[in-house]
Amino acid sequence: MSDYDAVFDTLGGDALYKSFQIVKPGDCVASISGMPNAKFAMSQNLGSRKAVLFALVSRGITKKVKQFTVNYTYHFMKDSGLQLHIIRDYYEQGKIQPIINRVLAFSQTQDALAYMESVRAKGKVLIKNI
Numbered sequence: 001m002s003d004y005d006a007v008f009d010t011l012g013g014d015a016l017y018k019s020f021q022i023v024k025p026g027d028c029v030a031s032i033s034g035m036p037n038a039k040f041a042m043s044q045n046l047g048s049r050k051a052v053l054f055a056l057v058s059r060g061i062t063k064k065v066k067q068f069t070v071n072y073t074y075h076f077m078k079d080s081g082l083q084l085h086i087i088r089d090y091y092e093q094g095k096i097q098p099i100i101n102r103v104l105a106f107s108q109t110q111d112a113l114a115y116m117e118s119v120r121a122k123g124k125v126l127i128k129n130i
Contacts, residue, residue: 008096009033020064020072028071035061040074099123 005027007019012033019029037058041051055062065072090096101123104112112125 006030016061017064020068020070023068023070025069026071028073030073030075032075032077034058034072034074036074036076037061037072039072040076044076101125103128105129 003024004022005024007023007029009016009019009029009031010033012031016029016031016034019031023029035058036054038051038055041047041054061072064070087096091098099122101121102112102115103126104115106127106129109127112127115121116125
C-alpha cells in the first residue's frame with residue numbers, strides 16, 4: 001500500500017519504519033523523531049566525521065530508503081516562528097492536511113487520554129473547549 005505523497009513522522013521507531021511502506025516510490029518521509037543521517041550532517045555542515053557517524057547509526061533507515069525507493073529527510077526541531085509560519089501557510093493552502101481521529105470536549109479530557117492509551121489512534125485526538 002503506497003498511497004501517500006509524503007509522511008511527516010513525529011513518533012520514530014516502528015511508526016517511522018511503517019511510513020516507508022505507505023509512501024509512493026520516489027516520494028518523501030520526513031522525520032523529527034528518527035535518526036539523523038549523513039545527508040543531514042552534510043546539509044548542516046557538521047563535517048565528515050559526524051556524517052560517517054550518522055551514516056552508521058541510521059543504517060536501518062538507509063536500508064528502508066533503498067528497499068522502498070523513497071527519500072528520507074531528518075529535521076532538527078528548534079523553536080522557530082518562521083517554521084511555524086511555513087507550516088501554517090502549508091495548512092491554509094491545503095498542501096498538508098492533518099488526520100483527525102476524534103474531537104472531544106474539554107470536559108472529556110480524561111476520556112480522551114484513556115482512549116489514546118487503550119487504542120492506537122490513527123490520527124490526532126483533539127480536545128476542544130466546546
